[in-house]
Amino acid sequence: MEQHLMWHWPVIGYLFLAGVGAGAIAVSGIVVLWGPAGEFRHRAALVARLGAYIGPLPALVGSALLIFELGRPYRALNLLTSNFWFMVLNPSPMNWGSWFILLFGVFTTVYALSFLPWRTLLGGEWGERLAARGERVRSPMAVVCVPLAIAMAIYTAILLAAIPARPLWHTPVLWLLFTVSAISTGLSAIILVQRFMFRKPGAVRGAVRREDPAFRVTEYYLVSMKVLLIIAELVVIGLFFMFAHMTINSANFAVQVLLPGGELATTFWVGVILVGLLMPAFIEGFYLLRTAVLGHEFEWPYVINVSAPIAILFGGLMLRYVIVVGGQITGPVGI
Amino acid sequence: MNDGSDRPVGRRKFLKTAGQGAAAVATAGVAGGGMHAAATKPSTGTREKNKVQYGMLIDLRRCIGCQACTVACKAEADVPMGVARSWVEYVEKGLYPNAGRTFLPRLCNHCSEPHCVRVCPTGATYERPQDGLIVIDQGVCIGCLYCAHACPYDMRFLNPVTRFADKCDMCIHRVSKGLVPSCVNTCQGRARIFGDVNDPNSEIHKLIAKNPVSVIRETYGTQPNVYYIGLDTTDENTKKPGQYVRVTTNKAKSPKRT
Numbered sequence: 001m002e003q004h005l006m007w008h009w010p011v012i013g014y015l016f017l018a019g020v021g022a023g024a025i026a027v028s029g030i031v032v033l034w035g036p037a038g039e040f041r042h043r044a045a046l047v048a049r050l051g052a053y054i055g056p057l058p059a060l061v062g063s064a065l066l067i068f069e070l071g072r073p074y075r076a077l078n079l080l081t082s083n084f085w086f087m088v089l090n091p092s093p094m095n096w097g098s099w100f101i102l103l104f105g106v107f108t109t110v111y112a113l114s115f116l117p118w119r120t121l122l123g124g125e126w127g128e129r130l131a132a133r134g135e136r137v138r139s140p141m142a143v144v145c146v147p148l149a150i151a152m153a154i155y156t157a158i159l160l161a162a163i164p165a166r167p168l169w170h171t172p173v174l175w176l177l178f179t180v181s182a183i184s185t186g187l188s189a190i191i192l193v194q195r196f197m198f199r200k201p202g203a204v205r206g207a208v209r210r211e212d213p214a215f216r217v218t219e220y221y222l223v224s225m226k227v228l229l230i231i232a233e234l235v236v237i238g239l240f241f242m243f244a245h246m247t248i249n250s251a252n253f254a255v256q257v258l259l260p261g262g263e264l265a266t267t268f269w270v271g272v273i274l275v276g277l278l279m280p281a282f283i284e285g286f287y288l289l290r291t292a293v294l295g296h297e298f299e300w301p302y303v304i305n306v307s308a309p310i311a312i313l314f315g316g317l318m319l320r321y322v323i324v325v326g327g328q329i330t331g332p333v334g335i
Numbered sequence: 336m337n338d339g340s341d342r343p344v345g346r347r348k349f350l351k352t353a354g355q356g357a358a359a360v361a362t363a364g365v366a367g368g369g370m371h372a373a374a375t376k377p378s379t380g381t382r383e384k385n386k387v388q389y390g391m392l393i394d395l396r397r398c399i400g401c402q403a404c405t406v407a408c409k410a411e412a413d414v415p416m417g418v419a420r421s422w423v424e425y426v427e428k429g430l431y432p433n434a435g436r437t438f439l440p441r442l443c444n445h446c447s448e449p450h451c452v453r454v455c456p457t458g459a460t461y462e463r464p465q466d467g468l469i470v471i472d473q474g475v476c477i478g479c480l481y482c483a484h485a486c487p488y489d490m491r492f493l494n495p496v497t498r499f500a501d502k503c504d505m506c507i508h509r510v511s512k513g514l515v516p517s518c519v520n521t522c523q524g525r526a527r528i529f530g531d532v533n534d535p536n537s538e539i540h541k542l543i544a545k546n547p548v549s550v551i552r553e554t555y556g557t558q559p560n561v562y563y564i565g566l567d568t569t570d571e572n573t574k575k576p577g578q579y580v581r582v583t584t585n586k587a588k589s590p591k592r593t
Contacts, residue, residue, distance in 0.1 A: 007480065071478060071498040072478070075476075075478070076477060078459070078475055079457060090458055092455055092456040094454065095457070097456075098456065162485075165486060166484055332487050332552055334552065334572065335424075335439065335551060335570050335582070
């Protein structure tokens with residue numbers, strides 16, 4: 001069992017950031033395509049806008065981390081051109097992933113640009129023209145971006161799960177775990193940014209004010225969705241352990257690093273499960289149930305408003321940390 | 336890393352090796368004794384029999400754990416400090432008075448179904464068609480270390496000088512000139528036998544046919560081409576209750592990338 005780590009913070013950070021970006025774009029695109037009409041249309045448009053702004057940034061920062069970790073950044077082009085110029089794809093998940101990053105980066109940037117308030121930024125004829133074009137391309141771009149975002153979220157897990165020699169990664173539920181975590185962290189990022197933007201009433205020009213009842217109702221739906229995703233993630237983590245437990249030898253040994261007494265047990269149970277999943281689920285669930293069951297108006301302290309999404313983002317980062325590091329400090333058993 | 340020979344198999348060479356393969360099948364059938372031994376051999380799966388496949392046979396009964404191969408490899412390949420392409424593990428088993436220590440030389444298995452080649456995103460690592468060795472083209476490698484994770488034998492590492500993936504290449508610069516690899520050359524117990532596994536006239540082929548041999552981690556389906564005589568695969572995790580096992584890998588640890 002080797003103790004040195006070949007993949008460390010740059011890779012962990014990349015997997016996390018790619019997940020956040022993919023989740024934000026997936027939420028934004030789904031709101032654009034199947035969002036509510038009528039009273040909440042404007043609020044839904046704001047969620048979609050924030051998601052679109054958040055989306056490309058983490059993915060681009062994350063891939064920059066990876067490229068500069070290589071030491072020779074220009075060599076990263078080999079991922080796309082390979083050793084024969086005509087051979088652009090090979091069966092490696094990393095090769096597919098590099099194409100996904102490229103397409104995701106390009107399309108989500110266009111998608112984000114289509115949301116910019118061109119009328120106020122540029123003004124005049126050009127602003128009018130760009131704004132009109134932005135509104136036109138928004139839905140078609142969402143059709144492209146949502147599958148790309150889901151592909152990004154799944155690929156970050158397949159990248160790890162494709163390797164039989166790393167028993168902790170080589171599990172059929174890892175893609176589900178990473179995808180659910182990606183969407184829940186992306187949604188948390190949207191909720192967090194929206195909080196900061198609306199700390200002062202009317203902070204964004206033309207946006208709905210915080211006192212608006214539509215704000216509370218939209219928030220209620222977003223947070224309910226997040227709590228459901230947290231529950232789904234807990235179920236998937238349960239499945240993860242069940243698969244490992246039912247596998248003979250290597251995976252069974254590997255999962256011991258996460259179980260009590262293992263090297264990463266504290267990080268996993270405190271960082272991922274307690275801080276990242278259970279605490280936000282209980283606190284947010286409490287306020288949600290108060291509204292759903294007792295019929296109170298949905299409101300909560302500002303501290304919880306901000307800290308719950310941060311806790312979920314932290315939990316998502318710790319999940320990537322535990323999986324990436326845990327996979328490397330365990331290995332095949334037997335000589 | 337490429338020694339200049341063409342990567343695709345030429346037609347002439349193909350016909351030649353095909354002819355050798357046919358001869359191999361014929362001799363195996365005539366020899367008869369080989370058939371019985373083959374039943375206990377590690378599974379060959381989709382392995383091609385009609386091509387040159389260099390491999391190694393390590394007779395663990397003859398290994399004295401002197402680490403001369405480790406040093407020879409280090410000198411021959413100019414491997415930087417802190418990493419190693421080949422090493423000898425010490426395996427201690429049993430309780431007094433039935434305790435024993437055996438030695439396990441490790442090197443790249445040059446698998447016929449290599450996981451490292453499958454995951455390489457750039458095609459920098461590939462199987463040479465002319466001799467079945469797995470090599471890394473350092474002009475293409477990006478140093479992502481995906482292959483190092485994929486190897487079930489932990490043979491690959493980041494070369495701290497070049498910052499690309501590195502591993503045992505079975506001394507292709509020697510082998511392609513008709514010499515044996517440096518570790519084989521230096522082995523004073525003659526524990527290491529190198530040759531074409533598919534050539535029925537080679538020493539390695541005959542020894543594999545005559546002796547019970549096994550490979551490391553056969554269940555991964557990589558079909559290694561490094562065979563061992565007298566291999567015991569028990570380690571700390573797979574030992575029976577009450578059994579004492581201690582494996583000292585003696586492997587240099589890779590420095591963390593900065």
